[in-house]
Amino acid sequence: MSFTYVLRRVAQSIAALLALMVVVFVLVRATGSPVNLYLPLDAPQALRDEMTIKLGLDQPIYVQFWNWLVDAVQLDLGMSLWQGRPAIDVVLSALPNTLMLGLVVLTISSLLAILIGSLAAFRPNGHFDRFAGLVSLAGASIPDFWLALMGILLFAVTLGWLPTSGSGDIRYWVLPVTVMVMRPLGTLVQVVRGSMISALAAPYVKTARAKGAPERRVIFVHALRNGLLPAITVAGDLAAQLAGGVTVVEVVFGWPGIGKLMIDAILNRDFAVLQAGILCVAAVIVTLNILVDIAYAAIDPRIQIQR
Amino acid sequence: MTSPLMEDAGLLPPSRRISLLRLLARDPSAMVALVWIFVLALVLVANVWFLQAYSVRVDLKLRNAPPFTLDNGWIYYLGADSLGRSMIARLAAAAGPSLGVAFAAVGFSLVCGAILGLVAGWMSGPVGTLILRVADMIQGFPTFLLALVVLYIFGPSVVNLVIVLGITRMPAYVRVARAEVLEIRERLFIDASRVLGASPWWMVRQHVLPIVAPTLLTIASVNLAMVMLIESGLSFIGLGIQPPAASWGLMVAQGRGYLSNAWWLACFPGLAIMFTTIAFNLLSSWFRMATDPQQRWRLEL
Numbered sequence: 278m279s280f281t282y283v284l285r286r287v288a289q290s291i292a293a294l295l296a297l298m299v300v301v302f303v304l305v306r307a308t309g310s311p312v313n314l315y316l317p318l319d320a321p322q323a324l325r326d327e328m329t330i331k332l333g334l335d336q337p338i339y340v341q342f343w344n345w346l347v348d349a350v351q352l353d354l355g356m357s358l359w360q361g362r363p364a365i366d367v368v369l370s371a372l373p374n375t376l377m378l379g380l381v382v383l384t385i386s387s388l389l390a391i392l393i394g395s396l397a398a399f400r401p402n403g404h405f406d407r408f409a410g411l412v413s414l415a416g417a418s419i420p421d422f423w424l425a426l427m428g429i430l431l432f433a434v435t436l437g438w439l440p441t442s443g444s445g446d447i448r449y450w451v452l453p454v455t456v457m458v459m460r461p462l463g464t465l466v467q468v469v470r471g472s473m474i475s476a477l478a479a480p481y482v483k484t485a486r487a488k489g490a491p492e493r494r495v496i497f498v499h500a501l502r503n504g505l506l507p508a509i510t511v512a513g514d515l516a517a518q519l520a521g522g523v524t525v526v527e528v529v530f531g532w533p534g535i536g537k538l539m540i541d542a543i544l545n546r547d548f549a550v551l552q553a554g555i556l557c558v559a560a561v562i563v564t565l566n567i568l569v570d571i572a573y574a575a576i577d578p579r580i581q582i583q584r
Numbered sequence: 585m586t587s588p589l590m591e592d593a594g595l596l597p598p599s600r601r602i603s604l605l606r607l608l609a610r611d612p613s614a615m616v617a618l619v620w621i622f623v624l625a626l627v628l629v630a631n632v633w634f635l636q637a638y639s640v641r642v643d644l645k646l647r648n649a650p651p652f653t654l655d656n657g658w659i660y661y662l663g664a665d666s667l668g669r670s671m672i673a674r675l676a677a678a679a680g681p682s683l684g685v686a687f688a689a690v691g692f693s694l695v696c697g698a699i700l701g702l703v704a705g706w707m708s709g710p711v712g713t714l715i716l717r718v719a720d721m722i723q724g725f726p727t728f729l730l731a732l733v734v735l736y737i738f739g740p741s742v743v744n745l746v747i748v749l750g751i752t753r754m755p756a757y758v759r760v761a762r763a764e765v766l767e768i769r770e771r772l773f774i775d776a777s778r779v780l781g782a783s784p785w786w787m788v789r790q791h792v793l794p795i796v797a798p799t800l801l802t803i804a805s806v807n808l809a810m811v812m813l814i815e816s817g818l819s820f821i822g823l824g825i826q827p828p829a830a831s832w833g834l835m836v837a838q839g840r841g842y843l844s845n846a847w848w849l850a851c852f853p854g855l856a857i858m859f860t861t862i863a864f865n866l867l868s869s870w871f872r873m874a875t876d877p878q879q880r881w882r883l884e885l
Binding site for chain 1: 717726833840
């Protein structure tokens, strides 16, 4: 059952990726030819034609797409006009930076959310619940690029404790991670709190208490296992958003991730990198979605994946 | 999820409608939020009335004048920017575009999302499936990246910004509207209506929309702050509202270069964004609670 399901999901995802790439392919070519950007204004027409032909831009768009697709299957996503090396290399050197950052951010915010959310659910309307509410409000309200700038102003410019931008040892991670944790944390806290409130009211929690299980065990073992299920779905969605890179934060901190790369590719009209970037991000997201579905079924035996 | 009470929202006697306003008065945080919205409204009026002139008046003697001093007159109380323009007037001038884009985008996604969702739910054939699949694709892709690519391709203008933000937020409305329609469609009063010879359009308008609308409005109220944050981010990057028009996100970007010697240039517009999104979020959670029968008692205490 499970195997055919996975196969079908993969097939569906590949169809979706193809559809996405057709749209991107057409849209990207609607922005104008890179020839005009890379050749000087007074370049002779012959030179322009030569470059157009060399890039294959003179052919009908469906021929261009077919050629691109045949190459893409062989993991050749074209050359980056701007950096003069294969587009896939450019994208694959940026993608890990974003994924690492996203992974750290998601891990930290999940752990914090589980802790804060569970404690808030333990006593609704108590002090801790108010704090949880405040965290969520902050996450949904503070502009991240502004918080990043204020962080740089305070900790890098004024106090000089942390570097302003770039990537390297752990000190370069502190500000970007802190800024980026805020939003997923705010969302996850509310999800964990909500599902924990209903989990703590469930009969099996009463049973556990009646058996004399210590309160800490009741909250963090009995209730949490069931309370976590909705959080996993939401975390999956958040992971998909993070996989695209939190572009503004990457730009502010000069983080060499996929978000910043896409901005640079856009500014330099680098078709190949833009296409490769979108394809890779979409592929990561599709994989994540399938993994979340499988994880969901693995954790909750009640869920039978539909054939 | 809130439909049971909402169903009779249109039938409430006048006295209970007033009590909805009383509920607002009982929630201090919602009141604070309302006061801030009121201040913004005043600022918008003042901008049209006289502040607009100050927002473009360049005074190089007052370049990067520091805030919190009345030496240069109250109009420079929040300091001046790198061209010596009053920060108060600049912030006021930026309020219009920032709020306008957010409201227009949310309105656009609400209306189009509702229509598409109703269609997808009512006609669950290939059309419905197609709408849902496209909505899934949009929802699955990182919002900001999508907006970035599309805005670059079609050029950053206010109209494009509204359309892009509207489309990226649309899937939520489509899915919720569709799910509710699928359920409502099977109810007895729809059958009765059909037997009486009602047209599909009439049934959707008279029977389905009143039930779906409050839920969609709740999503819209949550989305308002979110859309404002995305807009300010796009303007910050340079793909949103373009100079000489002003927007709070754009002002933060312009102040970025003066971070070490004139912090107020980047700080104040960010605060303006934050206060506004906080106000929207507080009001939306009040709205959610006040319209939810299971939560309403918290406000009625």
